[in-house]
Amino acid sequence: MNKHIVLNNLEFVPANWKECFGSGKVYMFNPSIIKGEEDWIFAYRMIGLDGLRRIALSRLDSDYKIKKKRLFRSVMSLNF
Amino acid sequence: MNNNSFSERAMSWFADPRLFRLAGRLFVYWNSGWHEPFNHQFIVELDESTLKPIGRAREIVLEGERRSIEKNWTFFGDGPFYAIYSIEPHCVMEFSFEGENEITFHPTVVVNWNNNGRSASYGDLRGGAIPQRLGNYYYNFCHSVYGVPGSYMYAPAVYRFEADYPFGPKDVSLKPLNLVNPFGFNDSPDRLNPAVTQVLYPCGAVFKDDKWIISYGVNDEYSIITEISESEVDAVLSPVSDSNVQDYKEVAVMKNTTRSVYVGFDFWGHGNIGDDLMIAGFQKALSSYQGVQFKTHIATSYFMESQKIRFPNISWYRELPDNSQDKAAGIHSTWVGPGATPFQLTCGDYVLKYWLEQLPFIKTFDRKCLVNVGAEQEIEPEKERFSLIANSFDKISTRDQHSADILTKMLGLPGSKVYSGSDLANIILADYVDKNRSSKKKFNLGVIIAGDTLSDEDIAGVKDFLVTRWRPTAFIAGDMREIERHECYIYKQMIADLGWWTKRKLVLSVPDYMNGDLRALLSPIDDCSTIISSRYHGLLIAAWMGCKVAAIARSSKIPPLAKELQIPVCYPPLTVRKLEAMQKEACVVSRNILIKAKAKALEAVRFGMD
Numbered sequence: 001m002n003k004h005i006v007l008n009n010l011e012f013v014p015a016n017w018k019e020c021f022g023s024g025k026v027y028m029f030n031p032s033i034i035k036g037e038e039d040w041i042f043a044y045r046m047i048g049l050d051g052l053r054r055i056a057l058s059r060l061d062s063d064y065k066i067k068k069k070r071l072f073r074s075v076m077s078l079n080f
Numbered sequence: 081m082n083n084n085s086f087s088e089r090a091m092s093w094f095a096d097p098r099l100f101r102l103a104g105r106l107f108v109y110w111n112s113g114w115h116e117p118f119n120h121q122f123i124v125e126l127d128e129s130t131l132k133p134i135g136r137a138r139e140i141v142l143e144g145e146r147r148s149i150e151k152n153w154t155f156f157g158d159g160p161f162y163a164i165y166s167i168e169p170h171c172v173m174e175f176s177f178e179g180e181n182e183i184t185f186h187p188t189v190v191v192n193w194n195n196n197g198r199s200a201s202y203g204d205l206r207g208g209a210i211p212q213r214l215g216n217y218y219y220n221f222c223h224s225v226y227g228v229p230g231s232y233m234y235a236p237a238v239y240r241f242e243a244d245y246p247f248g249p250k251d252v253s254l255k256p257l258n259l260v261n262p263f264g265f266n267d268s269p270d271r272l273n274p275a276v277t278q279v280l281y282p283c284g285a286v287f288k289d290d291k292w293i294i295s296y297g298v299n300d301e302y303s304i305i306t307e308i309s310e311s312e313v314d315a316v317l318s319p320v321s322d323s324n325v326q327d328y329k330e331v332a333v334m335k336n337t338t339r340s341v342y343v344g345f346d347f348w349g350h351g352n353i354g355d356d357l358m359i360a361g362f363q364k365a366l367s368s369y370q371g372v373q374f375k376t377h378i379a380t381s382y383f384m385e386s387q388k389i390r391f392p393n394i395s396w397y398r399e400l401p402d403n404s405q406d407k408a409a410g411i412h413s414t415w416v417g418p419g420a421t422p423f424q425l426t427c428g429d430y431v432l433k434y435w436l437e438q439l440p441f442i443k444t445f446d447r448k449c450l451v452n453v454g455a456e457q458e459i460e461p462e463k464e465r466f467s468l469i470a471n472s473f474d475k476i477s478t479r480d481q482h483s484a485d486i487l488t489k490m491l492g493l494p495g496s497k498v499y500s501g502s503d504l505a506n507i508i509l510a511d512y513v514d515k516n517r518s519s520k521k522k523f524n525l526g527v528i529i530a531g532d533t534l535s536d537e538d539i540a541g542v543k544d545f546l547v548t549r550w551r552p553t554a555f556i557a558g559d560m561r562e563i564e565r566h567e568c569y570i571y572k573q574m575i576a577d578l579g580w581w582t583k584r585k586l587v588l589s590v591p592d593y594m595n596g597d598l599r600a601l602l603s604p605i606d607d608c609s610t611i612i613s614s615r616y617h618g619l620l621i622a623a624w625m626g627c628k629v630a631a632i633a634r635s636s637k638i639p640p641l642a643k644e645l646q647i648p649v650c651y652p653p654l655t656v657r658k659l660e661a662m663q664k665e666a667c668v669v670s671r672n673i674l675i676k677a678k679a680k681a682l683e684a685v686r687f688g689m690d
Contacts, residue, residue, distance in 0.1 A: 006262060032210075033305065041128075045094070045297075
C-alpha cells in the first residue's frame with residue numbers, strides 16, 4: 001500500500017469559520033495541491049452546518065501537516 | 081465585470097478548486113456547481129506569500145456553444161497557454177490573460193483517440209488534477225464514472241499526452257489507479273450526492289523526487305494525500321492507438337461568412353420520420369456555429385408541403401439548383417449528404433445508381449462531405465464502386481464505429497478522412513426529451529416492424545407474438561406510406577384474418593406526417609411504455625422518450641446501435657419466444673449514453689463541415 005495521509009477535517013476549518021460551522025459534521029474534500037517555495041499550498045472544498053459551499057487555502061509542511069490557515073474569502077472579499 | 085452580471089448562486093457557491101501556475105504566476109480555478117440555466121467557472125490570481133486574491137475573479141468562457149454545466153477544465157503550457165476541455169475526445173483550447181474581464185477560450189485542436197476499451201468498463205475520462213509536464217509529455221491524473229444511478233463509482237485514472245501540438249494522448253491506464261479508500265463505500269441516505277457510492281477524485285498532482293504526490297477527495301467528505309512512485313505510475317500506462325486530428329485553426333477562415341449548403345439525396349419528405357429527424361438534427365447543428373450563416377437548399381420529389389411546415393427556414397426545390405450563383409457571388413458552397421445510409425445495397429442498387437449519376441455534379445462544389453452517415457456490411461459485392469464514391473468526398477463522418485470501420489477497412493479511406501460520430505437525430509431529440517412528454521402512457525407495448533428485409537416467416541412470428549398479448553398494443557408506423565412490406569401494409573395484412581376482439585387490441589398508430597410538427601412525429605412512440613423496433617430511428621426516439629427499448633436486428637446497422645444504447649437485440653428468424661424475451665428484457669437507456677451520443681453527433685457534423 002502506498003504512503004497516504006488522511007487529513008483531519010476539523011483541523012482545516014479556518015478560525016473565522018468555526019462559529020458558522022459549529023460542532024456539526026465538517027466536509028473537507030476534493031483537494032488541490034501545488035509546490036510552494038518552502039512548503040505545499042493546499043486548496044479544498046469545505047461544507048459545514050450552514051450548508052454553504054466554500055473553498056479554503058492553507059499551507060502544509062513537508063509531512064503534509066497544516067502550517068497556517070488562510071481563508072479563501074468568499075462573496076464579500078472577492079471582486080467579480 | 082461587475083457584481084450585477086452574476087447570479088447570487090454564482091458568487092456564493094465555490095466548488096472543486098484547482099491550484100495551478102502559468103508563467104510563474106499562481107492561480108486558483110473553481111466552478112459554481114450544478115445550477116440552472118448554466119454554471120460559471122472562474123479563475124483568480126493569488127499572491128503567493130499571502131494567498132490573497134490579486135485583482136478580480138475572471139469568468140472563463142468557451143468560444144462557441146457551451147454545455148449547461150462546464151467543469152474540469154485543466155490548464156497547461158508555458159505560453160501560449162492551453163486548457164483541456166475534454167479528454168475523450170482530447171479537445172484542447174488556447175487562451176491568454178489579456179484584458180481585465182472574462183477570458184475566452186478558443187477551441188484549437190481535437191484528437192480522437194482509442195482508449196483500448198477502457199470506456200466500456202469504466203466510462204469516459206474526465207478532468208481532475210492540473211497536467212504536469214515530465215519530459216516530452218504531460219501526465220494528467222483524472223477520473224471516470226461508471227455504474228448506475230444510486231451506485232455510481234469513480235475510477236481514478238492517469239494518461240499522458242504529448243507536450244507539443246496537437247497534444248495527442250500517448251498512454252492511458254486501462255484499470256482504475258490504486259488510490260486508497262479507508263472509508264469504503266458511502267451508501268448513507270444523507271450523503272451529498274445520492275447517485276454515487278464511491279468517489280475517488282484526484283484534484284492535485286505534483287512530481288517530486290521520483291514520485292507523484294496526489295491529492296484526492298473521497299466520497300465528497302474527506303481528503304487524502306498519497307505518494308506513488310514514478311515507476312508504479314508508468315507501469316499502469318498502456319499505449320493508445322487510432323488517433324486522428326481535427327485542427328480548429330483551419331475553421332477560423334470560415335468564420336463571419338455565409339455558406340451555402342446543398343443537401344444531397346432525393347428521399348426527403350417521402351414519409352419516413354427518421355429522415356425528418358436527421359434534417360432537423362443537421363439544421364440544429366448548423367445553427368450552433370457562431371459567426372457563420374448557413375443557407376440550406378434541399379430538393380424533394382415527395383411531400384414538399386410537409387417539409388415546409390417542419391423546416392420553414394430551408395429553401396425547398398423539386399430539383400436541386402447548381403451553385404453557379406454562389407460562385408459568381410464568391411460564396412463558399414458545400415454539397416453535403418446528411419445522415420441516412422448511403423453505403424448500402426439492402427434496398428437494392430438504387431443508391432449506387434444515384435451516386436454514379438450525381439458524382440459529376442457533386443464535384444463542382446467547394447467542399448463535399450457526408451456527415452453522420454451509415455454504411456452496411458452488405459455493400460461488399462460492390463466495394464470497388466463504393467470506394468470510388470467514398471473517395472470523392474473531403475471528409476466523411478459516420479453515425480457509428482461499425483460504419484467508420486467499413487469505410488476505412490473495406491473501402492480503404494484513410495483514417496484522417498473519417499470520424500466516428502453518432503446519428504443526427506440525437507441532436508434534435510435532446511430538445512424534446514423533457515418537453516411535452518406523455519405523462520400517461522396509452523399503451524404498455526408498441527412495436528415498429530419495417531419488413532423490407534424480414535421474411536414472411538418473421539412477419540408471421542411477430543403476428544403470433546402480438547395476438548397473444550393481453551393488453552392493447554400499438555402497431556406504430558415509422559413510415560406512413562402504404563407500400564409493400566412497410567408498417568401500414570403489414571398491419572392490414574396482419575389483421576385481415578383476425579377476430580374482432582384481437583383486431584381491437586392491435587391498434588395502428590400513424591404520426592401526422594403531412595401536417596404535424598416534429599413533436600407530432602414522436603407522439604406514437606411516446607405513447608408507449610415499451611418499444612420493440614426494427615427501425616433504427618424508432619429505437620433512438622424510444623430511447624430519448626424514456627421508454628423501455630429492445631431491438632430487432634433487421635439489418636447490420638441495428639446491432640451496433642443496440643450495443644451503443646446497451647439494449648437487448650434479437651435476430652431473425654423471429655419467434656414468439658424471442659419477442660417475449662425482448663419485451664421482458666427491454667430497458668430504459670441511460671441519459672448519459674444519450675447525452676454522449678448527442679455530443680458525438682455534433683462533433684461529427686463539425687468534422688465533416690469544417
